Amino acid sequence: MIETHRLSKVYRRGVYALRDVSLQIDKGEFVFLTGPSGAGKSTFLRLLLCEERPSDGTLVVGGRNLAELGARDVQAYRRTLGFVFQDFKLIPRLTVLENVAFVLRVLGMSSVQQRRRTFQVLKWVGLQHRMNAYPQDLSGGEQQRIAIARALVNDPALVLADEPTGNLDPDLSLEIMNLFREINARGTTVLVATHDRELIRQVGRRAVTLDQGHVAELA
Amino acid sequence: MSALGYSIEQAAVSLWRGRGASALAVVTITLAMFVLGGVLLLALNVERLAAAWRSSAELSIYLTDDVSAAQRTTILEMLAASPVVAGHEEVSKAQARQRFAHLFPDLAGLVPEGGNPLPASIEVRLKPGAAPDAVIRALADRLRSTAGVSDVRYDRRWIHRLLTLAGLVDGIGLLLASMLSVAGALSVAIVVRLALFARRDEVDIMRLVGAPLSYLRGPFVVEGLLHGGLGAILGLLILLAGQAAARAAYGPALEMALGVSPLWFLPVKLCALLVAGGMAVGGLGGIVAAWSGR
Numbered sequence: 171m172i173e174t175h176r177l178s179k180v181y182r183r184g185v186y187a188l189r190d191v192s193l194q195i196d197k198g199e200f201v202f203l204t205g206p207s208g209a210g211k212s213t214f215l216r217l218l219l220c221e222e223r224p225s226d227g228t229l230v231v232g233g234r235n236l237a238e239l240g241a242r243d244v245q246a247y248r249r250t251l252g253f254v255f256q257d258f259k260l261i262p263r264l265t266v267l268e269n270v271a272f273v274l275r276v277l278g279m280s281s282v283q284q285r286r287r288t289f290q291v292l293k294w295v296g297l298q299h300r301m302n303a304y305p306q307d308l309s310g311g312e313q314q315r316i317a318i319a320r321a322l323v324n325d326p327a328l329v330l331a332d333e334p335t336g337n338l339d340p341d342l343s344l345e346i347m348n349l350f351r352e353i354n355a356r357g358t359t360v361l362v363a364t365h366d367r368e369l370i371r372q373v374g375r376r377a378v379t380l381d382q383g384h385v386a387e388l389a
Numbered sequence: 390m391s392a393l394g395y396s397i398e399q400a401a402v403s404l405w406r407g408r409g410a411s412a413l414a415v416v417t418i419t420l421a422m423f424v425l426g427g428v429l430l431l432a433l434n435v436e437r438l439a440a441a442w443r444s445s446a447e448l449s450i451y452l453t454d455d456v457s458a459a460q461r462t463t464i465l466e467m468l469a470a471s472p473v474v475a476g477h478e479e480v481s482k483a484q485a486r487q488r489f490a491h492l493f494p495d496l497a498g499l500v501p502e503g504g505n506p507l508p509a510s511i512e513v514r515l516k517p518g519a520a521p522d523a524v525i526r527a528l529a530d531r532l533r534s535t536a537g538v539s540d541v542r543y544d545r546r547w548i549h550r551l552l553t554l555a556g557l558v559d560g561i562g563l564l565l566a567s568m569l570s571v572a573g574a575l576s577v578a579i580v581v582r583l584a585l586f587a588r589r590d591e592v593d594i595m596r597l598v599g600a601p602l603s604y605l606r607g608p609f610v611v612e613g614l615l616h617g618g619l620g621a622i623l624g625l626l627i628l629l630a631g632q633a634a635a636r637a638a639y640g641p642a643l644e645m646a647l648g649v650s651p652l653w654f655l656p657v658k659l660c661a662l663l664v665a666g667g668m669a670v671g672g673l674g675g676i677v678a679a680w681s682g683r
Contacts, residue, residue: 219597241602248599259594275395276600320598 171328171359172218173199178215178228179383187213190227190243197327200354202370203363205380211363214380215332218238219253220244224372232327248321252321252358253318255332258313260305266292267301270320276325295349311342316347318341321356329353330360335369347373396607402611403584410583414576414674418620419627421569422667426628428562428657429663435555438651439548449542450514450532454482456509460537464584471528472608473513480508492645499589508539512579522549570670576660577616577674581609585678606679613675614668625660 177190188210195201203211216222217229220236229236232250233268239247260269270292271284279287290370292298295315305313314334331350333344347362347369354360364370370377379386406412468474480488485507500506515525525543533541577619585592596606604661615627643652655663 221597245596245599245601245605248597251599253597259590259597261591261594263591272595273598276595276598276604278391 171195171199171232172344172361173228173230174202175218175228177229179210179212179217179222179227180225180267186383188217188380191377191383191385192227193385195388197359198300198354199355200219200351200360200361200373200375201374202377203361203380204367204370204377205386206365209380210383211365211380212332213383215361218330219251220247223378228282231301239287244272249273250325250326252324252326252330254317254321254329254334255356256333256336258305258310258337259314260316262305265298265304266300266316267286268315273320273324277347280355286322288319292316295319300359308339311345314338314346315349316341318346319334326358328359328361331360334362335364335366340368343369344372392601392603392607393536393611396611399608400611400615403588404615407580407587409586410580414573414580414616414671415620417569417576418573418617418667419473419623421573421670422564422621422624422663423627424562425568425662425666426625426655428559428566430632431562431657431673432555432559433655433659436553437560439552447515447543448529448532450511450513450538451508451540451542452510453537453539454508456537458536464511464532464535464537465530467528468511473525474517474529479510479511480512482507482509483511501671515628519542526541562573571626571665573617573620573667574670574674574677577613577671578677579614579674581612581675581678583613585609606676609679610672610675613671613678614674615671616668616674617667617671619665621638621664621670625655625663629654 172193174194175192176186177191178186179329191214205211217224217230217236220239224237231247236247256290261272264272267285267288268387271288274284274287289298289301292301295318296316297319299314300308300312305316308316314337320335321331329350334350335346336384338346343366350360351363351373357361452461452464452642464475468477482505486500486505489500489507510544529541529543532538592605640652
Protein backbone atom coordinates (compact mmCIF):
# COMPACT_ATOMS: atom_id res chain seq x y z
CA MET A 171 0.00 0.00 0.00
CA ILE A 172 2.83 2.38 0.97
CA GLU A 173 6.33 1.94 -0.35
CA THR A 174 9.29 4.26 0.14
CA HIS A 175 12.78 3.92 -1.20
CA ARG A 176 15.59 6.09 0.15
CA LEU A 177 13.05 8.78 0.89
CA SER A 178 14.57 12.03 2.11
CA LYS A 179 13.24 15.43 3.01
CA VAL A 180 15.67 18.28 3.42
CA TYR A 181 14.64 21.70 4.68
CA ARG A 182 16.54 24.93 4.21
CA ARG A 183 20.11 25.11 5.44
CA GLY A 184 20.50 21.39 4.79
CA VAL A 185 18.49 20.15 7.78
CA TYR A 186 17.30 16.58 7.15
CA ALA A 187 13.81 15.80 8.50
CA LEU A 188 13.95 12.35 6.84
CA ARG A 189 17.00 10.60 5.46
CA ASP A 190 17.07 7.49 3.26
CA VAL A 191 13.85 6.04 4.67
CA SER A 192 12.97 2.77 2.97
CA LEU A 193 9.97 0.85 4.21
CA GLN A 194 6.91 -1.02 3.04
CA ILE A 195 3.43 -1.14 4.53
CA ASP A 196 1.19 -3.78 3.03
CA LYS A 197 -2.48 -3.45 2.20
CA GLY A 198 -4.62 -4.18 5.28
CA GLU A 199 -1.77 -3.64 7.75
CA PHE A 200 -1.99 -1.63 11.00
CA VAL A 201 1.33 0.10 11.61
CA PHE A 202 2.50 2.55 14.23
CA LEU A 203 5.04 5.19 13.34
CA THR A 204 6.84 6.19 16.49
CA GLY A 205 9.88 7.98 17.80
CA PRO A 206 10.73 11.03 19.86
CA SER A 207 9.73 14.58 18.97
CA GLY A 208 11.60 15.73 15.86
CA ALA A 209 12.18 12.15 14.67
CA GLY A 210 10.35 12.85 11.37
CA LYS A 211 6.93 11.25 12.03
CA SER A 212 4.89 14.30 11.11
CA THR A 213 7.10 15.01 8.09
CA PHE A 214 6.50 11.46 6.87
CA LEU A 215 2.73 11.96 7.21
CA ARG A 216 2.89 15.36 5.52
CA LEU A 217 4.67 13.69 2.59
CA LEU A 218 1.97 11.01 2.51
CA LEU A 219 -0.67 13.74 2.47
CA CYS A 220 1.20 15.61 -0.28
CA GLU A 221 1.51 18.66 1.93
CA GLU A 222 5.19 18.56 1.06
CA ARG A 223 7.24 17.01 -1.73
CA PRO A 224 10.13 14.57 -1.17
CA SER A 225 13.61 16.03 -1.69
CA ASP A 226 14.92 12.68 -2.83
CA GLY A 227 13.88 9.04 -3.18
CA THR A 228 10.46 7.67 -4.05
CA LEU A 229 7.14 7.54 -2.23
CA VAL A 230 4.48 5.34 -3.79
CA VAL A 231 0.98 5.00 -2.33
CA GLY A 232 -1.52 2.61 -3.91
CA GLY A 233 0.60 2.55 -7.08
CA ARG A 234 0.82 6.37 -7.35
CA ASN A 235 4.20 8.07 -7.23
CA LEU A 236 3.29 11.07 -5.11
CA ALA A 237 6.16 13.20 -6.42
CA GLU A 238 4.54 13.20 -9.86
CA LEU A 239 1.07 14.39 -8.87
CA GLY A 240 -0.19 17.78 -10.08
CA ALA A 241 -2.42 20.08 -7.99
CA ARG A 242 -5.68 18.50 -9.21
CA ASP A 243 -4.32 14.97 -8.85
CA VAL A 244 -3.24 15.74 -5.27
CA GLN A 245 -6.81 16.73 -4.36
CA ALA A 246 -8.18 13.59 -6.08
CA TYR A 247 -5.59 11.45 -4.24
CA ARG A 248 -6.49 13.01 -0.88
CA ARG A 249 -10.12 12.05 -1.47
CA THR A 250 -9.02 8.40 -1.42
CA LEU A 251 -7.47 8.83 2.05
CA GLY A 252 -8.81 9.28 5.54
CA PHE A 253 -6.80 11.56 7.79
CA VAL A 254 -7.14 12.14 11.54
CA PHE A 255 -5.35 15.09 13.15
CA GLN A 256 -4.22 15.60 16.72
CA ASP A 257 -6.24 18.84 16.97
CA PHE A 258 -9.30 17.24 15.26
CA LYS A 259 -9.58 20.02 12.64
CA LEU A 260 -13.35 20.26 12.65
CA ILE A 261 -15.05 23.30 11.12
CA PRO A 262 -16.60 25.22 14.06
CA ARG A 263 -19.47 26.80 12.12
CA LEU A 264 -20.70 23.44 10.82
CA THR A 265 -22.66 20.87 12.81
CA VAL A 266 -21.30 17.38 13.42
CA LEU A 267 -23.43 16.08 10.56
CA GLU A 268 -22.24 18.82 8.19
CA ASN A 269 -18.58 18.34 9.17
CA VAL A 270 -18.73 14.68 8.25
CA ALA A 271 -21.03 15.05 5.24
CA PHE A 272 -18.82 17.75 3.74
CA VAL A 273 -16.39 15.15 2.38
CA LEU A 274 -19.25 13.46 0.55
CA ARG A 275 -20.55 16.79 -0.66
CA VAL A 276 -17.32 17.56 -2.48
CA LEU A 277 -17.43 14.07 -3.97
CA GLY A 278 -20.71 15.08 -5.62
CA MET A 279 -22.95 12.71 -3.66
CA SER A 280 -26.66 13.56 -3.42
CA SER A 281 -28.01 15.08 -0.18
CA VAL A 282 -30.00 11.93 0.63
CA GLN A 283 -26.94 9.70 0.14
CA GLN A 284 -24.81 12.12 2.16
CA ARG A 285 -27.23 11.95 5.12
CA ARG A 286 -27.60 8.19 4.93
CA ARG A 287 -23.86 7.48 4.79
CA THR A 288 -23.03 10.13 7.43
CA PHE A 289 -25.64 8.72 9.81
CA GLN A 290 -24.18 5.22 9.33
CA VAL A 291 -20.67 6.30 10.16
CA LEU A 292 -21.77 8.50 13.10
CA LYS A 293 -23.68 5.53 14.45
CA TRP A 294 -20.55 3.44 14.10
CA VAL A 295 -18.54 5.87 16.27
CA GLY A 296 -21.51 6.09 18.65
CA LEU A 297 -22.35 9.75 18.14
CA GLN A 298 -25.44 9.71 15.98
CA HIS A 299 -27.35 11.43 18.80
CA ARG A 300 -24.98 14.45 18.62
CA MET A 301 -25.26 15.00 14.88
CA ASN A 302 -26.87 18.43 15.25
CA ALA A 303 -24.36 19.64 17.85
CA TYR A 304 -21.44 21.93 17.02
CA PRO A 305 -17.82 20.77 17.59
CA GLN A 306 -17.26 23.23 20.43
CA ASP A 307 -20.15 21.62 22.35
CA LEU A 308 -18.40 18.22 22.33
CA SER A 309 -15.69 16.75 24.57
CA GLY A 310 -12.19 16.07 23.20
CA GLY A 311 -12.92 12.36 22.86
CA GLU A 312 -16.17 13.06 21.04
CA GLN A 313 -14.50 15.53 18.69
CA GLN A 314 -11.83 12.94 17.84
CA ARG A 315 -14.51 10.33 17.16
CA ILE A 316 -16.21 12.83 14.81
CA ALA A 317 -12.84 13.38 13.09
CA ILE A 318 -12.50 9.59 12.70
CA ALA A 319 -16.04 9.44 11.31
CA ARG A 320 -15.07 12.11 8.77
CA ALA A 321 -11.93 10.14 7.84
CA LEU A 322 -14.01 7.03 7.23
CA VAL A 323 -17.08 8.43 5.57
CA ASN A 324 -15.69 8.09 2.03
CA ASP A 325 -14.62 4.50 2.74
CA PRO A 326 -10.88 5.06 2.19
CA ALA A 327 -8.37 2.28 1.58
CA LEU A 328 -5.81 4.04 3.77
CA VAL A 329 -6.32 5.92 7.04
CA LEU A 330 -3.52 8.13 8.38
CA ALA A 331 -3.51 9.55 11.89
CA ASP A 332 -1.07 12.07 13.36
CA GLU A 333 -0.94 11.77 17.17
CA PRO A 334 -4.71 11.15 17.30
CA THR A 335 -4.63 10.62 21.08
CA GLY A 336 -2.23 13.48 21.83
CA ASN A 337 -4.99 15.59 23.41
CA LEU A 338 -6.83 12.74 25.16
CA ASP A 339 -6.51 10.97 28.50
CA PRO A 340 -5.31 7.30 28.57
CA ASP A 341 -8.80 5.73 28.76
CA LEU A 342 -10.09 7.79 25.84
CA SER A 343 -6.84 7.07 23.96
CA LEU A 344 -7.42 3.35 24.20
CA GLU A 345 -11.04 3.83 23.15
CA ILE A 346 -9.88 5.72 20.04
CA MET A 347 -7.27 3.04 19.30
CA ASN A 348 -9.98 0.42 19.49
CA LEU A 349 -11.84 2.31 16.81
CA PHE A 350 -8.71 2.21 14.62
CA ARG A 351 -8.44 -1.55 15.27
CA GLU A 352 -12.05 -1.99 14.14
CA ILE A 353 -11.34 0.08 11.03
CA ASN A 354 -8.33 -2.12 10.29
CA ALA A 355 -10.36 -5.29 10.91
CA ARG A 356 -12.54 -4.26 7.95
CA GLY A 357 -9.52 -4.37 5.67
CA THR A 358 -8.46 -0.71 5.75
CA THR A 359 -4.74 0.02 5.99
CA VAL A 360 -4.03 2.14 9.08
CA LEU A 361 -0.90 4.16 9.83
CA VAL A 362 -0.84 5.93 13.19
CA ALA A 363 1.95 8.28 14.25
CA THR A 364 2.36 8.44 18.02
CA HIS A 365 5.09 8.83 20.57
CA ASP A 366 3.03 6.91 23.17
CA ARG A 367 4.99 3.65 23.61
CA GLU A 368 2.55 2.35 26.22
CA LEU A 369 -0.34 2.71 23.84
CA ILE A 370 1.58 0.84 21.13
CA ARG A 371 2.31 -1.94 23.59
CA GLN A 372 -1.39 -2.14 24.55
CA VAL A 373 -2.59 -2.30 20.94
CA GLY A 374 0.21 -4.70 19.99
CA ARG A 375 0.80 -3.97 16.29
CA ARG A 376 3.90 -3.46 14.14
CA ALA A 377 5.81 -0.25 14.92
CA VAL A 378 8.31 1.59 12.75
CA THR A 379 10.61 3.73 14.88
CA LEU A 380 12.14 6.86 13.46
CA ASP A 381 15.02 8.70 15.05
CA GLN A 382 16.52 11.91 13.66
CA GLY A 383 14.98 11.17 10.28
CA HIS A 384 16.32 7.60 10.00
CA VAL A 385 14.47 4.33 10.42
CA ALA A 386 15.83 3.15 13.76
CA GLU A 387 13.75 0.03 14.13
CA LEU A 388 11.38 -1.98 11.91
CA ALA A 389 9.62 -4.14 14.51
CA MET B 390 -24.62 20.19 -4.86
CA SER B 391 -22.29 21.31 -7.65
CA ALA B 392 -19.14 23.34 -7.11
CA LEU B 393 -20.94 26.35 -8.61
CA GLY B 394 -23.89 26.04 -6.22
CA TYR B 395 -21.51 25.61 -3.30
CA SER B 396 -19.43 28.62 -4.42
CA ILE B 397 -22.48 30.87 -4.76
CA GLU B 398 -23.80 29.80 -1.35
CA GLN B 399 -20.46 30.34 0.40
CA ALA B 400 -19.78 33.62 -1.43
CA ALA B 401 -23.17 35.03 -0.37
CA VAL B 402 -22.52 34.01 3.24
CA SER B 403 -19.04 35.54 3.16
CA LEU B 404 -20.34 38.73 1.52
CA TRP B 405 -22.90 39.14 4.27
CA ARG B 406 -20.44 38.33 7.06
CA GLY B 407 -17.91 40.88 5.82
CA ARG B 408 -20.49 43.38 4.65
CA GLY B 409 -18.57 46.41 6.00
CA ALA B 410 -15.43 45.73 4.00
CA SER B 411 -17.52 44.43 1.08
CA ALA B 412 -19.42 47.73 0.94
CA LEU B 413 -16.12 49.54 0.47
CA ALA B 414 -15.12 47.34 -2.46
CA VAL B 415 -18.61 47.60 -4.00
CA VAL B 416 -18.50 51.42 -3.71
CA THR B 417 -15.15 51.52 -5.52
CA ILE B 418 -16.55 49.50 -8.40
CA THR B 419 -19.75 51.56 -8.31
CA LEU B 420 -17.62 54.67 -8.74
CA ALA B 421 -15.64 53.12 -11.59
CA MET B 422 -18.77 51.98 -13.42
CA PHE B 423 -20.51 55.30 -12.74
CA VAL B 424 -17.63 57.20 -14.36
CA LEU B 425 -17.38 54.75 -17.24
CA GLY B 426 -21.16 54.75 -17.72
CA GLY B 427 -21.15 58.56 -17.53
CA VAL B 428 -18.48 58.81 -20.22
CA LEU B 429 -20.37 56.40 -22.45
CA LEU B 430 -23.60 58.31 -21.81
CA LEU B 431 -21.91 61.56 -22.79
CA ALA B 432 -20.37 59.98 -25.89
CA LEU B 433 -23.68 58.45 -26.91
CA ASN B 434 -25.59 61.70 -26.50
CA VAL B 435 -22.98 63.78 -28.30
CA GLU B 436 -22.87 61.26 -31.14
CA ARG B 437 -26.65 61.25 -31.49
CA LEU B 438 -26.75 65.02 -31.29
CA ALA B 439 -24.08 65.27 -33.96
CA ALA B 440 -25.95 62.77 -36.12
CA ALA B 441 -29.15 64.76 -35.72
CA TRP B 442 -27.34 67.96 -36.63
CA ARG B 443 -25.64 66.31 -39.57
CA SER B 444 -28.99 65.37 -41.06
CA SER B 445 -30.30 68.89 -40.56
CA ALA B 446 -29.04 71.99 -42.40
CA GLU B 447 -25.28 71.99 -42.46
CA LEU B 448 -24.66 74.89 -44.77
CA SER B 449 -26.57 78.10 -44.11
CA ILE B 450 -26.42 80.64 -46.94
CA TYR B 451 -27.47 84.10 -45.77
CA LEU B 452 -28.73 86.33 -48.56
CA THR B 453 -28.41 90.07 -48.87
CA ASP B 454 -31.63 92.05 -48.44
CA ASP B 455 -31.40 93.22 -52.06
CA VAL B 456 -30.80 89.80 -53.63
CA SER B 457 -32.36 89.61 -57.07
CA ALA B 458 -34.37 86.75 -58.50
CA ALA B 459 -31.56 86.05 -60.99
CA GLN B 460 -28.94 85.91 -58.27
CA ARG B 461 -31.15 83.58 -56.22
CA THR B 462 -31.57 81.34 -59.28
CA THR B 463 -27.78 81.26 -59.79
CA ILE B 464 -27.28 80.18 -56.19
CA LEU B 465 -29.94 77.45 -56.47
CA GLU B 466 -28.38 76.19 -59.71
CA MET B 467 -24.98 75.95 -58.00
CA LEU B 468 -26.56 73.86 -55.26
CA ALA B 469 -28.41 71.63 -57.74
CA ALA B 470 -25.18 70.99 -59.64
CA SER B 471 -23.21 70.07 -56.53
CA PRO B 472 -22.86 66.30 -55.87
CA VAL B 473 -22.61 66.87 -52.07
CA VAL B 474 -25.97 68.59 -51.64
CA ALA B 475 -28.86 66.42 -50.56
CA GLY B 476 -31.47 69.14 -50.49
CA HIS B 477 -32.26 72.66 -49.45
CA GLU B 478 -34.90 74.82 -47.83
CA GLU B 479 -35.48 78.49 -48.46
CA VAL B 480 -36.23 80.64 -45.43
CA SER B 481 -37.66 84.10 -46.05
CA LYS B 482 -37.01 87.09 -43.82
CA ALA B 483 -40.51 86.73 -42.36
CA GLN B 484 -39.95 83.02 -41.62
CA ALA B 485 -36.60 83.88 -39.98
CA ARG B 486 -38.39 86.32 -37.74
CA GLN B 487 -41.04 83.74 -36.85
CA ARG B 488 -38.35 81.21 -35.94
CA PHE B 489 -36.49 83.70 -33.79
CA ALA B 490 -39.67 84.55 -31.92
CA HIS B 491 -40.41 80.87 -31.41
CA LEU B 492 -36.91 79.94 -30.20
CA PHE B 493 -36.28 83.04 -28.10
CA PRO B 494 -39.67 84.39 -27.04
CA ASP B 495 -38.08 86.53 -24.32
CA LEU B 496 -35.93 88.30 -26.93
CA ALA B 497 -38.71 88.87 -29.45
CA GLY B 498 -38.85 92.53 -28.45
CA LEU B 499 -35.35 93.07 -29.84
CA VAL B 500 -36.71 92.84 -33.39
CA PRO B 501 -38.40 96.17 -34.13
CA GLU B 502 -42.01 96.07 -35.31
CA GLY B 503 -41.41 98.20 -38.40
CA GLY B 504 -38.21 96.56 -39.70
CA ASN B 505 -36.70 93.06 -39.84
CA PRO B 506 -32.89 92.83 -39.48
CA LEU B 507 -32.90 89.04 -39.91
CA PRO B 508 -31.71 87.93 -43.38
CA ALA B 509 -33.40 85.49 -45.72
CA SER B 510 -31.42 82.27 -46.04
CA ILE B 511 -31.10 78.95 -47.80
CA GLU B 512 -30.48 75.95 -45.48
CA VAL B 513 -28.61 73.23 -47.28
CA ARG B 514 -28.56 69.57 -46.23
CA LEU B 515 -25.45 67.68 -47.21
CA LYS B 516 -25.29 64.03 -48.19
CA PRO B 517 -23.95 62.08 -45.18
CA GLY B 518 -20.31 61.19 -45.82
CA ALA B 519 -20.64 62.37 -49.39
CA ALA B 520 -17.41 64.31 -49.60
CA PRO B 521 -14.34 65.27 -47.65
CA ASP B 522 -14.43 68.43 -45.65
CA ALA B 523 -12.27 70.27 -48.21
CA VAL B 524 -14.86 69.78 -50.99
CA ILE B 525 -17.62 71.26 -48.85
CA ARG B 526 -15.39 74.12 -47.79
CA ALA B 527 -14.68 74.87 -51.48
CA LEU B 528 -18.41 74.95 -52.19
CA ALA B 529 -18.92 77.28 -49.22
CA ASP B 530 -16.16 79.58 -50.48
CA ARG B 531 -17.66 79.66 -54.01
CA LEU B 532 -21.08 80.48 -52.60
CA ARG B 533 -19.61 83.16 -50.36
CA SER B 534 -18.16 84.97 -53.38
CA THR B 535 -21.43 84.74 -55.33
CA ALA B 536 -23.46 87.90 -55.77
CA GLY B 537 -26.49 88.08 -53.47
CA VAL B 538 -24.80 86.12 -50.67
CA SER B 539 -23.83 87.99 -47.48
CA ASP B 540 -22.40 85.04 -45.54
CA VAL B 541 -22.13 81.26 -45.51
CA ARG B 542 -22.04 79.23 -42.30
CA TYR B 543 -20.65 75.75 -42.46
CA ASP B 544 -22.16 74.05 -39.40
CA ARG B 545 -20.07 70.93 -39.72
CA ARG B 546 -17.14 72.79 -38.19
CA TRP B 547 -19.16 73.09 -34.99
CA ILE B 548 -19.98 69.42 -35.10
CA HIS B 549 -16.31 68.60 -35.53
CA ARG B 550 -15.38 70.88 -32.63
CA LEU B 551 -18.09 69.31 -30.50
CA LEU B 552 -16.93 65.79 -31.38
CA THR B 553 -13.29 66.73 -30.72
CA LEU B 554 -14.19 68.14 -27.32
CA ALA B 555 -16.34 65.09 -26.55
CA GLY B 556 -13.45 62.85 -27.63
CA LEU B 557 -11.16 64.65 -25.20
CA VAL B 558 -13.68 64.27 -22.38
CA ASP B 559 -14.11 60.60 -23.37
CA GLY B 560 -10.35 60.04 -23.23
CA ILE B 561 -10.01 61.62 -19.79
CA GLY B 562 -13.10 59.77 -18.58
CA LEU B 563 -11.87 56.43 -19.91
CA LEU B 564 -8.50 56.97 -18.25
CA LEU B 565 -10.23 57.79 -14.97
CA ALA B 566 -12.57 54.80 -15.33
CA SER B 567 -9.60 52.52 -16.07
CA MET B 568 -7.78 53.75 -12.98
CA LEU B 569 -10.91 53.31 -10.88
CA SER B 570 -11.41 49.82 -12.34
CA VAL B 571 -7.89 48.85 -11.30
CA ALA B 572 -8.58 50.32 -7.85
CA GLY B 573 -11.86 48.36 -7.80
CA ALA B 574 -10.14 45.10 -8.69
CA LEU B 575 -7.49 45.73 -6.03
CA SER B 576 -10.03 46.55 -3.34
CA VAL B 577 -12.01 43.41 -4.22
CA ALA B 578 -8.79 41.39 -4.08
CA ILE B 579 -8.03 42.80 -0.63
CA VAL B 580 -11.55 42.20 0.68
CA VAL B 581 -11.68 38.66 -0.74
CA ARG B 582 -8.21 37.99 0.67
CA LEU B 583 -9.47 39.11 4.08
CA ALA B 584 -12.40 36.72 3.72
CA LEU B 585 -9.95 33.99 2.76
CA PHE B 586 -7.83 34.66 5.84
CA ALA B 587 -10.92 34.66 8.03
CA ARG B 588 -11.75 31.19 6.67
CA ARG B 589 -8.16 30.00 6.40
CA ASP B 590 -8.56 27.10 8.86
CA GLU B 591 -11.70 25.97 7.08
CA VAL B 592 -10.05 26.18 3.67
CA ASP B 593 -7.06 24.23 4.98
CA ILE B 594 -9.35 21.49 6.26
CA MET B 595 -11.16 21.40 2.93
CA ARG B 596 -7.83 21.13 1.16
CA LEU B 597 -6.68 18.29 3.38
CA VAL B 598 -9.87 16.30 2.89
CA GLY B 599 -9.34 16.59 -0.85
CA ALA B 600 -11.90 19.21 -1.83
CA PRO B 601 -11.51 19.90 -5.59
CA LEU B 602 -9.86 23.18 -6.55
CA SER B 603 -13.22 24.46 -7.78
CA TYR B 604 -14.56 24.15 -4.23
CA LEU B 605 -11.45 25.75 -2.74
CA ARG B 606 -11.18 28.72 -5.08
CA GLY B 607 -14.70 28.98 -6.50
CA PRO B 608 -16.30 30.76 -3.52
CA PHE B 609 -13.68 33.52 -3.62
CA VAL B 610 -13.96 34.05 -7.37
CA VAL B 611 -17.77 34.16 -7.10
CA GLU B 612 -17.45 36.60 -4.19
CA GLY B 613 -15.40 38.86 -6.46
CA LEU B 614 -17.99 38.51 -9.25
CA LEU B 615 -20.77 39.45 -6.83
CA HIS B 616 -18.85 42.51 -5.62
CA GLY B 617 -18.31 43.61 -9.23
CA GLY B 618 -21.88 42.90 -10.34
CA LEU B 619 -23.40 44.71 -7.38
CA GLY B 620 -21.06 47.66 -7.87
CA ALA B 621 -21.88 47.93 -11.57
CA ILE B 622 -25.65 47.69 -11.01
CA LEU B 623 -25.47 50.37 -8.30
CA GLY B 624 -23.37 52.59 -10.57
CA LEU B 625 -25.91 52.25 -13.39
CA LEU B 626 -28.84 52.92 -11.06
CA ILE B 627 -27.22 56.13 -9.81
CA LEU B 628 -26.50 57.13 -13.42
CA LEU B 629 -30.11 56.41 -14.41
CA ALA B 630 -31.41 58.48 -11.49
CA GLY B 631 -29.06 61.33 -12.46
CA GLN B 632 -30.14 61.14 -16.10
CA ALA B 633 -33.83 61.14 -15.15
CA ALA B 634 -33.32 64.15 -12.87
CA ALA B 635 -31.36 66.03 -15.55
CA ARG B 636 -34.00 65.20 -18.15
CA ALA B 637 -36.77 66.47 -15.90
CA ALA B 638 -34.89 69.67 -15.05
CA TYR B 639 -33.18 70.57 -18.33
CA GLY B 640 -34.74 68.35 -21.02
CA PRO B 641 -37.28 70.84 -22.44
CA ALA B 642 -34.80 73.74 -22.39
CA LEU B 643 -32.09 71.69 -24.12
CA GLU B 644 -34.55 70.39 -26.69
CA MET B 645 -35.56 73.91 -27.53
CA ALA B 646 -32.00 75.21 -27.68
CA LEU B 647 -30.47 72.32 -29.59
CA GLY B 648 -33.41 71.27 -31.68
CA VAL B 649 -33.22 67.66 -30.47
CA SER B 650 -33.44 66.02 -27.04
CA PRO B 651 -29.88 65.13 -26.00
CA LEU B 652 -30.66 63.13 -22.84
CA TRP B 653 -30.93 59.50 -23.91
CA PHE B 654 -29.91 56.72 -21.50
CA LEU B 655 -27.58 53.87 -22.39
CA PRO B 656 -29.11 51.00 -24.41
CA VAL B 657 -29.89 47.77 -22.51
CA LYS B 658 -27.10 45.86 -24.29
CA LEU B 659 -24.51 48.42 -23.17
CA CYS B 660 -25.88 48.31 -19.61
CA ALA B 661 -25.53 44.52 -19.66
CA LEU B 662 -21.97 44.91 -20.94
CA LEU B 663 -21.17 47.34 -18.13
CA VAL B 664 -22.52 44.90 -15.54
CA ALA B 665 -20.46 42.14 -17.17
CA GLY B 666 -17.45 44.47 -17.10
CA GLY B 667 -17.98 45.17 -13.41
CA MET B 668 -18.25 41.45 -12.76
CA ALA B 669 -15.06 40.88 -14.74
CA VAL B 670 -13.21 43.50 -12.67
CA GLY B 671 -14.53 41.96 -9.42
CA GLY B 672 -13.90 38.43 -10.65
CA LEU B 673 -10.33 39.39 -11.51
CA GLY B 674 -9.85 40.62 -7.94
CA GLY B 675 -11.33 37.35 -6.65
CA ILE B 676 -9.05 35.27 -8.88
CA VAL B 677 -5.97 37.19 -7.73
CA ALA B 678 -6.98 36.69 -4.07
CA ALA B 679 -7.87 33.00 -4.48
CA TRP B 680 -4.69 32.11 -6.36
CA SER B 681 -2.34 34.12 -4.19
CA GLY B 682 -4.06 32.79 -1.06
CA ARG B 683 -2.75 29.33 -1.77
